[in-house]
Amino acid sequence: MHPDLPPLREVIARHGLSASKALGQNFLFDEHLLDRIAAVPGELQDIAVLEIGPGPGGLTRALLRAGARVTAIEMDRRCLPALGELQDAFPDRLTVIEGDALKLDHDAIMGEPHAVVANLPYNVGTALFVRWLGGQDWPPRWTSLTLMFQQEVAQRIVATPDAKAYGRLAVLAQWRTSARLAMKVHRSAFTPPPKVMSAIVHVEPAAMPSGVSARQLERLTEAAFGQRRKMLRQSLKGVPGALGALEAMGIDPQRRAETLAVEDFVGIARLLG
Numbered sequence: 001m002h003p004d005l006p007p008l009r010e011v012i013a014r015h016g017l018s019a020s021k022a023l024g025q026n027f028l029f030d031e032h033l034l035d036r037i038a039a040v041p042g043e044l045q046d047i048a049v050l051e052i053g054p055g056p057g058g059l060t061r062a063l064l065r066a067g068a069r070v071t072a073i074e075m076d077r078r079c080l081p082a083l084g085e086l087q088d089a090f091p092d093r094l095t096v097i098e099g100d101a102l103k104l105d106h107d108a109i110m111g112e113p114h115a116v117v118a119n120l121p122y123n124v125g126t127a128l129f130v131r132w133l134g135g136q137d138w139p140p141r142w143t144s145l146t147l148m149f150q151q152e153v154a155q156r157i158v159a160t161p162d163a164k165a166y167g168r169l170a171v172l173a174q175w176r177t178s179a180r181l182a183m184k185v186h187r188s189a190f191t192p193p194p195k196v197m198s199a200i201v202h203v204e205p206a207a208m209p210s211g212v213s214a215r216q217l218e219r220l221t222e223a224a225f226g227q228r229r230k231m232l233r234q235s236l237k238g239v240p241g242a243l244g245a246l247e248a249m250g251i252d253p254q255r256r257a258e259t260l261a262v263e264d265f266v267g268i269a270r271l272l273g
């Protein structure tokens with residue numbers, strides 16, 4: 001079932017794959033840890049998985065060990081020979097695509113519902129996350145997102161009102177998904193170790209509240225949280241109809257955005273029409 005593969009470190013040495021800072025590369029080698037990450041999405045036997053940024057393929061191997069059918073998008077050409085060897089070992093279950101995941105149409109590539117798993121550089125991971133959350137079609141073609149973030153960003157995604165980390169990202173993440181912090185990953189697990197701790201967030205689509213669009217909510221939260229610590233009556237001044245919506249909902253305009261529940265933002269956005 002699982003062909004014998006050379007140890008990852010040996011593959012990296014053979015292909016001269018030093019981690020590139022410019023590409024935000026921090027590799028994971030610990031198989032036990034990688035298996036735990038691959039277990040976060042749940043049963044993967046015969047499930048289609050889109051992996052972004054496989055690098056030399058440590059997480060890819062774990063996903064394959066879990067029985068997934070993996071499509072991996074990697075933009076660093078230097079990693080392709082190592083990934084090619086993995087493809088030779090799993091010809092029916094691994095497809096490697098060279099390219100920039102920010103520029104590719106993931107749904108078209110996958111053509112079927114799929115889980116997404118990724119350990120990406122901070123900026124790329126956040127950009128893709130916001131895009132996955134903001135899709136027009138809901139439920140989306142992805143069935144879950146299992147993503148490595150800096151721990152501080154992971155905390156912002158799952159934060160609840162009044163927590164220090166609560167803000168726009170929490171609202172945009174939670175209004176139509178369930179998001180949880182699945183596990184923390186110590187910086188020493190990476191080669192080279194990044195400056196900060198990391199954490200895996202697991203997100204599944206939930207029912208979408210009616211009468212609200214992602215665009216509306218994006219605009220509203222941008223205004224509400226754009227001027228942190230300001231009262232809503234000040235921060236929402238420039239949003240037509242927002243102050244009336246607050247009144248209709250019985251929300252005191254002297255409150256600050258960070259005290260409102262996700263459902264409050266959904267309610268305001270709905271009234272804005």
Ligand code: SAM
Nearest residue numbers: 025026027028053054055074075076100101119
């Ligand atoms: N998944 C591997 C692991 O866990 O060891 C590598 C993780 S490393 C943090 C991030 C990987 O994403 C690198 O291999 C990098 O080349 C790749 N990458 C960065 N930006 C990308 C993009 N826009 N599209 C596809 N891959 C990207």
